[in-house]
Amino acid sequence: MLRLKLKCTSFIVAVSMIGSSAIADGHSANYGPFPITLQSYSGEKNNSVSYTGQIARHVLHDSLKVLAGQGNGGENSIALEKEMLSYFSGSEKNKAIIAPGSKGEFVVKQTTLNEISSGKNIEGKFYNGSMMAWPGSMKGREVALQMIKKASIANKGVDAENGYNWPQLISKFTMGAMAYSQAVDNYLDEKLDAGTKPNNKPYKDGAPYTGKEHSWDEGFGYFGAAAHTLSLTADQAYGVAKRKDMASADANGDGVVDLKSEMIFGPAYYAAAFDRSGSKTTKYLHTIMQAYVDGRKVITSANGAILSDGERQMLKNHASTIESNWEMVLAEAVFKYAGSVYKDIVKMQEDGADQAKAYNAYVKHWGELKGFSMAIQSGRNNLGETADTMNDLILFGPVTLDNSYVTGVSSDGSFKRDRRMTWNDYQFNMLKVQKLMTDKFDIASLVNNKLGDIEALAGKLGIAESAETD
Amino acid sequence: MELFNQIISILADFTDPRKRVFIGYLFLSLFIAFVWLVVFKRTNTKIALIKIFDKKIFFSKSAQADYKIFIINRVISLFISPLLLTQIAIATGIYLLLHQQGYIQSGYFSSTSTSIVVLLFTLFMFFIDDFSKYLVHRWMHKFHFLWAIHKVHHSAETLTPLTVYRVHPLEGILYTLRSAVSQGLAISIFIFLFGSSVDLYTIVGVNVLVFIFHITGSNLRHSHISISYWSWLEYILISPAQHQLHHSIAKEHHDKNYGAALAVWDWIFGSLYLSDDTKDLKFGLKQSEASSTNLIDIYIRPFLDIKKIILKIFRVN
Numbered sequence: 001m002l003r004l005k006l007k008c009t010s011f012i013v014a015v016s017m018i019g020s021s022a023i024a025d026g027h028s029a030n031y032g033p034f035p036i037t038l039q040s041y042s043g044e045k046n047n048s049v050s051y052t053g054q055i056a057r058h059v060l061h062d063s064l065k066v067l068a069g070q071g072n073g074g075e076n077s078i079a080l081e082k083e084m085l086s087y088f089s090g091s092e093k094n095k096a097i098i099a100p101g102s103k104g105e106f107v108v109k110q111t112t113l114n115e116i117s118s119g120k121n122i123e124g125k126f127y128n129g130s131m132m133a134w135p136g137s138m139k140g141r142e143v144a145l146q147m148i149k150k151a152s153i154a155n156k157g158v159d160a161e162n163g164y165n166w167p168q169l170i171s172k173f174t175m176g177a178m179a180y181s182q183a184v185d186n187y188l189d190e191k192l193d194a195g196t197k198p199n200n201k202p203y204k205d206g207a208p209y210t211g212k213e214h215s216w217d218e219g220f221g222y223f224g225a226a227a228h229t230l231s232l233t234a235d236q237a238y239g240v241a242k243r244k245d246m247a248s249a250d251a252n253g254d255g256v257v258d259l260k261s262e263m264i265f266g267p268a269y270y271a272a273a274f275d276r277s278g279s280k281t282t283k284y285l286h287t288i289m290q291a292y293v294d295g296r297k298v299i300t301s302a303n304g305a306i307l308s309d310g311e312r313q314m315l316k317n318h319a320s321t322i323e324s325n326w327e328m329v330l331a332e333a334v335f336k337y338a339g340s341v342y343k344d345i346v347k348m349q350e351d352g353a354d355q356a357k358a359y360n361a362y363v364k365h366w367g368e369l370k371g372f373s374m375a376i377q378s379g380r381n382n383l384g385e386t387a388d389t390m391n392d393l394i395l396f397g398p399v400t401l402d403n404s405y406v407t408g409v410s411s412d413g414s415f416k417r418d419r420r421m422t423w424n425d426y427q428f429n430m431l432k433v434q435k436l437m438t439d440k441f442d443i444a445s446l447v448n449n450k451l452g453d454i455e456a457l458a459g460k461l462g463i464a465e466s467a468e469t470d
Numbered sequence: 471m472e473l474f475n476q477i478i479s480i481l482a483d484f485t486d487p488r489k490r491v492f493i494g495y496l497f498l499s500l501f502i503a504f505v506w507l508v509v510f511k512r513t514n515t516k517i518a519l520i521k522i523f524d525k526k527i528f529f530s531k532s533a534q535a536d537y538k539i540f541i542i543n544r545v546i547s548l549f550i551s552p553l554l555l556t557q558i559a560i561a562t563g564i565y566l567l568l569h570q571q572g573y574i575q576s577g578y579f580s581s582t583s584t585s586i587v588v589l590l591f592t593l594f595m596f597f598i599d600d601f602s603k604y605l606v607h608r609w610m611h612k613f614h615f616l617w618a619i620h621k622v623h624h625s626a627e628t629l630t631p632l633t634v635y636r637v638h639p640l641e642g643i644l645y646t647l648r649s650a651v652s653q654g655l656a657i658s659i660f661i662f663l664f665g666s667s668v669d670l671y672t673i674v675g676v677n678v679l680v681f682i683f684h685i686t687g688s689n690l691r692h693s694h695i696s697i698s699y700w701s702w703l704e705y706i707l708i709s710p711a712q713h714q715l716h717h718s719i720a721k722e723h724h725d726k727n728y729g730a731a732l733a734v735w736d737w738i739f740g741s742l743y744l745s746d747d748t749k750d751l752k753f754g755l756k757q758s759e760a761s762s763t764n765l766i767d768i769y770i771r772p773f774l775d776i777k778k779i780i781l782k783i784f785r786v787n
Binding site: 342343345346347349350351352422423424425427428431451453454455457458460461462470 | 488557558561562565570571572576595603607654657665666668670677691728
């Protein structure tokens with residue numbers, strides 16, 4: 001009897017120790033829930049994590065991308081532009097979630113944006129520095145608005161004549177100009193300063209979270225990762241983003257995917273995509289996610305006091321890890337799509353190839369290449385000469401079927417194509433883009449590595465017999 | 471342990487099927503030599519075995535020098551930076567250059583079926599590699615400063631399979647570059663024209679044609695077993711006897727049979743000499759030209775000779 005009592009007591013102690021350690025470190029594997037640390041808070045809430053505004057913006061982005069492909073060549077342009085702008089710039093409540101929606105067994109919990117966060121838009125959080133990668137010497141927001149206008153008059157989002165795929169351009173540019181830019185150039189940058197959003201005060205009056213807690217959470221929200229990402233493999237995260245892996249998405253087992261905490265959106269999706277393909281040697285998703293979780297723990301452990309210089313330095317180190325890895329993910333994307341464009345040019349020349357289909361794929365991949373190249377230029381770092389070189393190589397538009405490419409914008413707002421380039425030369429440019437990415441960024445996944453074919457074959461041939469002489 | 475690993479790495483060529491002296495190829499060469507002597511030359515089995523394992527050959531002072539040179543060169547090669555980088559750099563350079571010409575589009579033949587591409591690449595790689603060997607070997611004999619290096623190989627007075635390694639380290643570097651250039655050319659041209667489906671038919675990691683070259687007695691080229699082919703075949707493939715003739719000191723054999731596997735290059739460029747089993751061949755060089763056994767002379771003399779050649783050129787000018 002005594003032995004049984006002892007066993008029961010040990011079990012209870014063990015369980016309570018495990019439980020208390022989980023609360024103390026804020027459920028180590030997940031991004032939240034984290035306890036309330038704000039000393040002045042007297043409300044009912046017991047979780048200080050909140051980044052629903054950022055999730056709403058990912059949903060706005062996903063929905064905008066779908067709308068950008070719904071033009072019918074002009075007839076519906078006015079209504080479509082208005083609709084797109086309501087997602088990009090508007091703030092009216094109760095907009096429908098166009099994407100991501102439910103798909104088969106993958107059931108999404110929310111159907112309206114209001115269920116996530118109301119009154120949000122993209123434009124207010126859009127990079128507004130100069131965007132020299134795009135014709136017309138415009139600022140970031142102007143470029144996005146021009147793209148939306150052009151998408152509304154295009155047929156299924158494609159301007160074949162100039163080689164533009166608007167859904168891809170808008171989507172990839174936004175992933176940088178909104179998500180990456182806001183995270184690395186705002187929430188994980190100046191908002192970590194001592195005098196900004198202090199940790200001993202609420203982020204805003206009445207909020208259950210401190211200034212630093214919420215700044216960090218918002219920075220996390222822009223990455224678009226599910227709270228339980230550290231328990232997912234890159235393949236699983238990829239499956240969640242593609243709405244194919246319900247089991248991995250539904251962390252709380254309630255039978256629906258909560259977009260607020262269980263979904264993987266664009267930036268995190270691409271981090272996972274590069275970890276699971278190419279060389280498979282990278283760990284972008286988990287490195288970034290772990291830095292977010294560890295950074296949040298630093299803030300939580302301050303327990304509502306002003307962060308010391310040491311603690312802020314730790315946060316900045318985590319922020320630096322996030323920024324450099326996120327930048328590498330964007331560089332990997334530029335690298336990958338430069339390789340795709342190269343391959344698409346080969347396919348277009350093949351005998352018996354479906355020209356229209358091959359050209360469409362080429363324009364789509366170029367849109368992704370260009371969009372990501374603009375995304376990487378929307379961060380905190382001025383990429384300087386690297387950006388100039390990248391823009392010169394990728395050009396304002398792809399080489400089109402008559403070998404002309406966009407060189408600027410006419411006074412009537414249409415694109416000018418007054419120069420030509422051979423396919424070989426443009427492929428050469430793509431190789432140089434890949435080389436530029438590997439030279440300037442420490443990337444390793446290298447999907448679609450065109451020069452990698454040479455390395456692989458050289459490796460296979462080896463150096464057999466080289467020293468043998470007759 | 472470190473020393474043990476070093477010794478293992480020095481002997482690694484015997485266990486690497488990509489190398490001519492791979493133990494399996496050596497055994498096959500012994501078998502071929504035995505069959506040749508017993509079946510074709512009607513030699514008594516015991517006498518055939520005594521001839522194959524002739525002590526006078528394998529323990530000659532020249533052969534002993536071969537063995538020492540093999541080990542010294544292996545140690546030296548550990549310090550030479552990996553060739554692979556050179557190969558990739560050359561291939562990449564040519565590949566990029568190909569994009570700047572306007573005659574043919576990258577991936578022009580990319581719809582060719584993979585099996586045809588692999589077959590073409592396997593053949594092309596073998597031919598370009600063999601031709602570059604012929605060319606560089608010819609230059610080694612024709613240019614004085616290259617001959618100063620190459621004569622180390624020809625100073626062998628007896629031939630054993632390890633004579634293939636009896637080369638001055640400078641020649642090793644030249645052959646390494648040759649390999650890099652030929653492979654770089656083949657890789658870049660094929661990937662440019664055919665895309666990423668380019669591959670090689672291999673057996674045990676080696677080009678299938680090179681594998682055939684090895685299992686049919688490539689080691690007998692440097693041996694005392696004078697296997698000749700039918701005359702017509704000696705126009706196409708270099709027989710062991712033809713290569714032994716290349717090492718002969720007889721004047722009529724000088725500057726003949728530079729080819730490695732194929733005889734066609736010698737045939738085309740007028741340096742072919744068919745085997746002749748009526749003559750006993752003598753190998754080596756005059757002592758005044760190169761020592762067959764003195765290692766210091768073997769390693770140093772090429773530098774001194776090159777210096778003499780350079781000084782002579784400057785004096786003339």
